[in-house]
Amino acid sequence: MSAVSSLRTAAAVTTAKVTAVVSRRLGFGGGTALPGLVADAVSPGLAIRLAARLGHGSVLITGTNGKTTTARLVRNIAQAAGYWPVHNHSGSNLMRGLTACLVEATDARGQLPEPERRLGVFEVDEATLPEAAEALSPRIVAFTNLFRDQLDRYGEVDSVAAVWRQALATLPSSITVVLNADDPSVAGLADVCRGPVLFYAVNDASCAVYEIEHAADARWCPACGREYSYSAVFYGHVGHWVCPGCGRARPAADVQATRVKQGPDHLLRLALSTPSGELDLSLPLIGLYNAYNALAAVGVGLALGVPADAIRTGVASFTAAFGRQERMTVRGREVQTILAKNPAGLNQVLRAISAEEGTKNLLFLLNDDIADGRDISWIWDVDFEMLAGQATLVLASGRRAADMALRLKYADIGAHPVIEEDTESALEMALALTPEGERLYVIPTYTAMLRVRRLLARWGRRPPFWKED
């Protein structure tokens, strides 16, 4: 690196670091994106230069749902294996967020401490994948699933898949791609991969549901147009699929969950069969979708060459990320916040809650800001009906509280949902109306979650999200 460009890198890093501090002080937010924008303005291509210093390269994780949880699991696995991960833990997953995260890892002179131990673990927005893959030259790219999500922002599901295929086709053959064999849209990406592919899947038929949900998106074979046939559906269009027309079928998986069991203690227990032997894992999460997140993370761990013991240790050290099922006690009530931002994700959350014991107190928050998607039609694709008659308390909040309440009325979840647009008042009411000692489920869209988290942080004395690990 030339002296000038090195100086420029250092200047960009310093400016970005100052921006982060100022942004937090002024209360703009966590300083998880703006510093990246600033740094890139001062020194274009900064991310490329910083990423090149990561001794072990980078892992990218993308997909509609499960990015944050999967990346967090990979981070823990990498730590257990002795790596020192650089990880965008705040969930800021556009290019600016990745740059900001790399800047944060460097010291004031633009140096990365112990670069030889460093591994980048980045969750990446679906549409940002091509740019991120080009800038960061990853060694592993993992995909979780592909569902409709914010159609007004991302465009149609087909266009996301096309963007991914294009990105994968240009990657060097040295890159390992980790794919979900049970999601036909994701498994099909193997066709364009030039290097090794590692598949993961669930192989426990007892988890199957009886019919395809309304949120299924990949029902037809892109090769011949016939409708897939399923011997087991796990959620959405994820399951054991085969095309009766051309015979395309779910590929054999390298990493399989042979048993998935939800314990009454909030623990998800998994028995995994892997090329490195059997692995028994348990996670403090609910829902089958989290089994897939664990499988993806274990797949990445194996692709990194992490031994089974370290994978076990890493997963055991996992705690839920902010808004992703983290549990906390606020005013004597257990509050569990679960982000849900699209039909497939919310269906999984509802299914998991429905399987829980005890009375259900529910607060749904529906916003329609740009980061949530302006279109809220998607709530009509969610099978809220599965919670009919199960809830003792139901509140609807957010900018589109009345729309949410109407949807809940149709599903007969609460005959008279409480409607309160303002997040803070709604959370206050929900806590007051939830009997002491009982659990309150808070189910927000993205921007609502940020606000809920700030309030709960204040009331429950949790650290702000950018400080949390």
Next chain:
Amino acid sequence: MEASLRLAHLYPKLMNLYGDRGNILCLRRRCQQRGIALTVDDLELGETLDPNAYDLIFIGGAQDREQRRVAEDLLGTKAEALHRAVAEGVVLLAVCGGYQLLGRYYRPAAGEELAGVGIFDAWTEHPGPGVKRFIGNVVVRWQGGTLVGFENHGGRTYLGPGARPLATVISGFGNNGRDGSEGAMQGENAFGTYLHGSLLPKNSRFADHLIAQALKRRHNEVALSPLDDALEERAHAEALGLAKKKLVFLRR
């Protein structure tokens, strides 16, 4: 009221992009609460439509890939029956992509023109990949009141002399963003619109208009007992409020 109605839901698996199912849930519920037995038949690719069997027909929207397959199937297996049904007064609601395919033709940004069924004297043209889509909340004036919803379409629809607009745009884009028209009516019983959201649940007046028309034809009855629509009206008002905020902002 001892009445029954039958609805054909065209391509629920293929044409279901923006919560179109909410429209079916709404019709079902509003009928059920009045003691009207509503039977819903799903008709997929290759299945024929019996023009004499139904009182209502619904078709929603889809992605481009699916829309092409549906266009072919419509012309191949259902077009004639659809024309007969509409001519005989069956109530038809077509939303977004379904509305486009029931016009005379759809010209995409790239690729071949899709021939439409021609129920509506209307045609749709996509101005090209670089041109912005019409995305956002919509409020339109309809029969002395309002309809609220969300639109997301690249194609611009224009009406010929045989069709008339369903509504006029107050806020949003509507058919083409130019002439202030939204949706189409062909005769008194075929309705096309770009509004989803879902459309019917929070526009209960429109939902009842469809049910009443179907009932009148089948049973010669039009009296629909009122329902508790407090939540429906609140959701409608909330959507109006959001549009109003935007209008105030634009005026500044």
